Amino acid sequence: MPDALKVTMPSDTEIVVTRVFNAPRQMVWDAHTKPELVQRWLLGPDNWTMPVCEIDLRVGGKYRYGWANPSDGRAFEMSGVFREIKPVERIVHSERFGDAESQVTMLLAEARGKTTMTLTIRYDSRQTRDAAFATGMTTGMERSYQRLDEMAAEAA
Amino acid sequence: MPTTHLDATFAALADPTRRAILARLAEGEASVMELAEPFAMSQPAISKHLKVLERAGLISIGQDAQRRPRKLEAAPLDDAVAWIEKYREIWERNYQRLDALLDELKSAGPKANAKKRRRKG
DSSP states (O other), X not given: OTTSOXXXXXXXXXXXXXXXXXXXHHHHHHHHHOHHHXXXXXXXXXXXXXXXXXXXXXXXXXXXXXXEXXXXXXXXXXXXXXXXXXXXXXXXXXXXXXTEEEEEEEEEEEETTEEEEXXXXXXXXXXXXXXXXXXXXXXXXXXXXXXHHHHHHHHO | OTTHHHHHHHHHHSSHHHHHHHHHHTTOOBOHHHHXXXXXXXXXXXXXXXXXXXXXXXXXXXXXXXXXXXXXXXXXXXXXXXXXXXXXXXXXXXXXXXXXXXXXXXXXXXXXXXXXXXXXX
16 A cells, blocks of 8 residues: 555664555645644544644744643643754654654645655654653553563563 | 563564564474575574574574474564554555545645635636
């Protein structure tokens, strides 16, 4: 499926996400830059809400996103500063999420009514990249913690 | 840091010789000599790779004191794959919602244009 989501790690400090949308570039741009639209889809796993969504779309402007899980009270935020803005084509911004800071570049290319989005997330180290996405991944990580405990016990 | 073992797993996998060693061990355990054979590499060089794999928990050393066969341990690989999959799932959920929103915006489009045309006329 050529349009499907692709996630790759071309180097040990980057994640590249590629996705094709069946819509013109202007719409995909709006959906990424207008707070009332972003709040409709940038939610993460099911059952999360996005009560905070502030976007000051200019070079040097800030954005702030906040998510909450009503069932257990968990909440977290992400924020950053816009570095480059080329309407409907390109956005470059910093992204601070917990302890991890990264640089994000989003490119939009349109062909035959479809838009290809390429998102490159660059971390300062492999550790921050791996750590940044551990938040909220409970089941898989719990098994990993147990395995880590076992390994530590074996090494002792 | 809870994710340090994932770090070790990915570091271990980020080398073609180590991936080839794991592929060989997936077929059954093997001694250092047997593992070194396919590569134009000395045993000490192979042993360095084996140490990285052992530290990541991807291989273990068998009981035979003489042969010391290496054995593949699948759990860390399963964890790494699960981690990548979880991340992909979250992104895919977001983009499915975005697909639905874009469909909504597309169907709202022509109506909004029609309104503008009536105002001009």
